[in-house]
Amino acid sequence: MKLELQGITKRFGALTANDHIDLTAEPGEIHALLGENGAGKSTLMNVLYGLYQADEGRILLDDVPQHFAGPGDAMNAGIGMVHQHFMLVPVFTVAENVMLGHEETTFGGRLDLPGARAKVREISRRFGFDVDPDAIVEELPVGVQQRVEIIKALSREAKVLIFDEPTAVLTPQETDELMAIMRQLRDAGTAIVFITHKLREVREVADRITVIRLGKVVGEAEPTASNAELASLMVGRSVELTVQKEPATPGETALVVDGLRVIDAIGQVVVDDVSFELHRGEILAIAGVQGNGQTELTEAILGLQDRVEGRILLDGREIQGQSVRRVLDAGVGFVPEDRTEDGLVGEFTIAENLMLDRSYRSPFVRRGWLKLVDLAQFAADKVKEFDIRSQGITTPVGRLSGGNQQKVVLARELSRDLRLFVAAQPTRGIDVGSIEFVHKRIVATRDEGVPVIVVSTELDEVTALADRIAVMYRGAIVGIVPADTPRDVLGLMMAGETPDAPDSENHQKEQLA
Amino acid sequence: MSTLTPDVAVPASETPGLSVERTRSWKAPIALAVFTILALLLVTAAHRGGHSTFRLASSTDFVKLPNAVLPTAGTGVVLTIVLAVITLLAAAQVARWQKVPLWLLAVFGVLFFVAFLTWAGSDNSILVPGLLIGSLGLSTPLIFGALGGVISERVGVVNVAIEGQLLGGAFVSAVVASVTGSLWVGLVSALVAGAVVSMVLAVFSIRYLVDQVIVGVVLNVLVTGLTSFLYGEVLTNSPGLNKGLRFSAWDIPGLSRIPLIGPLLFQQNVVVYLMYIAIAAVFIGLFRTRWGLRLRAVGEHPQAADTVGIKVNATRFWNVSLAGAIAGLGGAFFTLGDLGEFQKEMTAGAGYIALAAVIFGRWDPIRATLAALLFGFASNLQNVLSVVGSPVPSEFMLMLPYVVTILAVAGLVGQSRGPAASGKPYIKS
Amino acid sequence: GCGSAPSASKTTSASSKYLPCMVSDSGGFNDKSFNELGLDGLKEAASGLGTSYKAVESADQTVYSSNITSLLNQKCNLIITVGYLLSDATKTAAKANPKTDFATIDDNEIDAANVRPITFETDEAAFLGGYAAASYSKTGVVGTLGGQQIPTVTIFMDGFADGVAYYNQQKHKNVKLVGWNEKTQKGVFTGGFEAGTAAKQAAQTLLDQDADVIMPVGGPIYQSAAQAIKDSKKGQVLIGVDSDTYQTDPQNASLFLTSVEKGIAPATKAVVEDAAKGNFTKTPYIGTLKNDGVGLAPFHDYKDKISSTLPAELNTIKAGIIDGSIKVESPAALTK
Amino acid sequence: MSEVQPTPSRDERSRTILRDIVSSNAMISVLAVVLALVISGILIAATDPTVEKTSGYFFARPGDTFQAIWSSVSIAYSSIFQGAVIDFQASTFAGAISPLFDTLNFAMPLIVAGLGVALSFRAGMFNIGGQGQILAGAAAAGWVGFSFHLPLAIHLPLAVIAGIVGGAFWGFLVGFIKARTGAHEVILTIMLNYVAFYLISFMLRTPGLLQAKGTTNPQSPATLPSAVLPPLLGSQFAVNVGFLIVIAATFFCSWLLNRSSLGFRFRAVGENPHASRTAGMSVKGVYVWAMVLSGALVGIAGATQVLGTLTTGFSSGIDAGIGFDAITVALLGRSRPWGVFGAGLLFGALKAGGYAMQAANGVPIDIVLVVQSLIVLFVAAPPLVRTIFRLRAPGAGGGPSTTAKPPRRLRRAAAESSTAQTVEAAQ
Ligand SMILES: Nc1ncnc2c1ncn2[C@@H]1O[C@H](COP(=O)(O)OP(=O)(O)OP(=O)(O)O)[C@@H](O)[C@H]1O
Ligand SMILES: Nc1ncnc2c1ncn2[C@@H]1O[C@H](COP(=O)(O)OP(=O)(O)OP(=O)(O)O)[C@@H](O)[C@H]1O
């Protein structure tokens, strides 16, 4: 089915999120939609999917104008969408999620679960997925959850499929698999709209590329276009795509993690006997597929986990078993993985968020009083220094864009005297321009002599930032390898295979010598 | 498959199988030990002699079970020993890294109550069916309220207004039944009244995005004020509006003759039978039907429901109204099912207790029902104990159900997770 | 101050401008108990005198004095406060407004020239109720239950217990009383004065003990007991309290063996009439068996079902109580 | 590199300002009160016997019906006004303004208890346990108040502190159990209300505990004169020194929430406990402290009840429903200290006026509950009020946002720094 969007305009109050956008996706074509954060991509797709009503413009399917009052209409017309944030009910099983909204029932209105299971199995078989229809969605790895989203769309026989940033949470392997699936779907005649920030993927899979900026189409490009071309088209200026950094000059050992085990609420050992050392002025990147214990590892360092065994020495002092406040006071800076949930108080102002971790004493508290003038000054400085774009320091952070929110977290964490900096997924879901900025700040922190741990599921980021790379699998560290380790080796390690190099630590030491 | 799977395959479906660290919690054995010691104190320090009689059938029962006459002291000692043994078993279980099974706790609970009743009922007789029937009666409105609460919260709207729905149902059903002379019309009007209160909740929380807890609390005040005002201004001046009509009990042929169970469950009035139906319907409906699937989806992840074409706010509106209708039936129990006349503020906080049952029952219709029953049992136990002349002051007996609830919530339930989107309005652009 | 209110109110001709008023306690005027009966008395007196009246409810105890103040602002001539809880507010107001007359029900602690206490020796009447109950009972078990454990409630229960005991002593029987133990002062209470499921279950537990005569003390809770009796279908009976409930509640009339009357309405009426006629006095109005301020109501429907000698026995006992040969004792009784 | 914001022209700005005033929160609140009074007026008229009688022959003489409606409602509302604000029939000036002080007297416990509930709201908890906390506070304050013979300067503060401690303890139980076991505070507070009620009932009828000597009534002895809150403006006015405590408490809460580090943590945990924990705050500590302070404030209400409002001995109904009223007060005040203060005054006026209305023409006091709850409902839903009065929505930031504005000083400081920034950006 051919999809055509003509002159779509969507305004949110004064903001024009989509400004007369035209877009066509032919059957059997993957049409990539590129754009910075906030460019208006998701808005456009939500209009197409009936979630928003366009202020102007039309949607045509096979040249027939459509009117979608809601997603139900769009789905019935043959449009399926794999959302940027998964639209799955976490506590439901796969089959329940797939049948939701178009349930078959047997006598007495009872749900036809066997039918739904059969359908899930059938689609899984067709595309080579391995999805258990009775698994509870929230217990599945994100990669599988995404497959459930795809099965959901396919179970309704979608002829036009929209993928909104589907790769943001996937491993390289999963990304490759997804792209294979997309090709397969395309070959079966589906029209696909593929939204992403990642230029490599676009060039690999897209048949056509449309770039939008500030709600307008700014150009089309061929898959052969260079990264730099695409990036400057997106951002409207040239962007540095690689991280400029000097080789590390590691100092003495700063952090020693020894035999660390973390046990979660249901008794699973989520971090299993992890040991490593970290030197001053060095970035250790922790790579791995999401859900292999990286989150728990960083949380254990910060004192957020309840059941932890083993030792964590920071500059020779034990910080394991201490309260979060003690750990922060010991000089640990922490950028949590989920910034809106764990990093920021959405209703608080930028200024208030900037003092969140120092609510007990100086510099912003004296004898129980808040020092608001000092705070305002500090906040104004940080807003300038970190280029946090907002209406002012009293803007609630909930109203900031993701990239700017992340800058608030960074500004806060980097403005203390740090002896260790831990950043989990520091650039997840933020745009190229902001990524560049965040990476620069991380490297600058390293260059000040602070030891840095970066957790990332993005291999690009890992290889760009790291001085050494630790790969985690099932709670354990598979190996610690140098930064120049080839991607495919890292990929294998992420799948649990120990690296070829028999003794990677030796290798590392040679490098240091 | 070969074309699709890349060379470096991470089978994505493979959940990293982690080793499991077993945990043990000594909470249960310690609690059991405390109660065992309590029992021990009763049989030693507060020793009472004589005989305790448990009457298992009342005089009108079809099958008359014999009375159980137990020597107070002897039974106390034996039961205390059994309790101690169970405590040791539980401790052993935990020592072996195993969980104490729920049934063991249940057995312990029952035996402890028997021991306590034996002690308290020394030289007295306790009518066991009476104890249980009374518990059911006290629980009935709570169960209706809790079912309404479960539905409403499952669809994503916190229902603090159960009290208002019960009171509204009680008032309207009494008046309508008096005016029309028909109990059945009264019953239906209770449904409507509860639903109307709920609709206000729904409109304010869904359409106007007012905090749901706020609307709930305020609605309770509003309904209390309205019914009390009308009661004082209208009903007391025209007794014809508050005639006190009641449903009489219907014996279910056959079933009502089963010893103990029969009189308890099957010699009730229609409101109670409706409650049985409601429990089953809500349970099956929530977990086995399209209605329930959609309802739960809306309460867990409204965006997801929206993206598959479910009208989130309409679903919420109608189900919250339905929840109110069910709670309204509970209100009718106060009047048509139990007392007849409407009295000012006659629900006396039952709605809040029902809310507690919803949370205590972890948003599950069956568990919430059990929680409500526990509460009813504790309340009625208080009555029975004060009749047999327990030496405890009446206020402490009256406190019992509330203390039991605190202990249960603090000790057994702890942190529980409600429907993810409950309390959050769904805002669509 | 009285302002323009006619100070000539104590003359009969001006009686149509006489304004008697009443403040309820937190039970409110629909309590099927002393507040309601007090109001009934006030209404009767007012209509007899051809005057209007004002009555205000107190939602809680903190508004007693402001309610009295409101009535003072309404220029009431007589303010009747119902219940011992209003005693202190009444005392203060009476002191500050010596020109206004006050009367207070169920309290005798105020000693002021413009305050007339109205109290009742309810235990005397309840004694008769207990005796009648014991005599009527076929199962040999009678019961009583209360709203809250407060003296105005337990005084009924104490008298009732004494009556049962007296019956046992006289007839060498062993009728058992459940729901109240006079010695330990412990018993069955519903926790409040609302008719409702809780009250019904409390009554039911008494029925479960085979009690076939029950005296619920506490406003409308008798209605719940009545429902429990109807549900059990075993023909148990009730003894009403405060007024002759056979007459005030026709719906449940057939259940009432008799009632222990506490003549609040006639007492209030008498006090209002006295005051309106200019005969206000500080001398307490004390309702006793002797002055028929308390008493046992007729047996109505049960006239033919009671033992034929019972009325005579009750008369003897009544005489005995009046002349002091039979002692009725209650810790809750106001010091005589 | 700060964002370039199009500045609205002056004309446009003044128009916006005008529109925002008309549909501002204050205006909405006024309209909400009007609406609530209108609806309650309809109720009063509809249940009025004269109206009923005259409507029987409505078509014959409709004027009578309207006359009856008008008189029933106008008498009701003028007596509310007379009872709550100014008694224009009074002969003396003092008499005329004395209703104002009745209002303050009724408002006093509503405000402090409302502050307590608001505080718990801000820390993300819902304290329905006001009843229990007032009872605990009243029992403690009352006990100190009648048990010791001390000079006023010591006795009175001691009794007030006892009330605070009593309420704080009852709140602490909730915070502590929640922090230790994760139990839901809504259940705990509801249950503890009953526990407090029965406990106090027991103590009140047990000699040697709270019962007055020489009586069998479940009533405490009178508060000793040395522990009674003295009248603030002479004895002809109802208001006592407790009102100063209430004002102080409001200042304290305002300081606590906006200017103190503890309050900062309360708000942070209230808005996002996860982020607060990650930022090193003790979430459990906040739960405990917030409930202790919340209970302490509610406890003050208990103390003013027994040391000021009812000094002649109390019974177990001394909470007078204030614990629940406090919830609506806190809601109407949007959980901000001075908002709660204002809401408390309004509800105090309604209560004072309500009793006057009851005395004047027998409208049951329960109508006040109806008025109160309608006000809160309408205030919480500005769009509804706007629809009814056909007002236009304000520009940005309308909606039912309950987020607190940042403290004013911070806003001012921010304004300075941001102008500095724009200047820089322009260069
Ligand atoms: N509720 C809101 N009220 C006012 N402005 C808002 C609101 N939500 C978002 N904005 C504004 O819209 C802009 C973009 O926000 P959005 O969160 O969509 O960005 P984004 O596309 O996710 O960007 P990022 O790449 O930084 O994540 C920001 O300037 C933000 O201030
Ligand atoms: N519901 C909304 N209300 C107001 N503004 C919105 C809303 N949704 C999106 N916007 C704004 O519209 C603009 C486009 O947002 P959109 O989500 O389409 O961006 P995007 O290109 O998908 O960005 P991202 O890459 O972060 O997903 C942003 O400025 C955003 O803040």
Ligand SMILES: [Mg+2]
């Ligand atoms: Mg997007």
Ligand SMILES: [Mg+2]
């Ligand atoms: Mg974004």
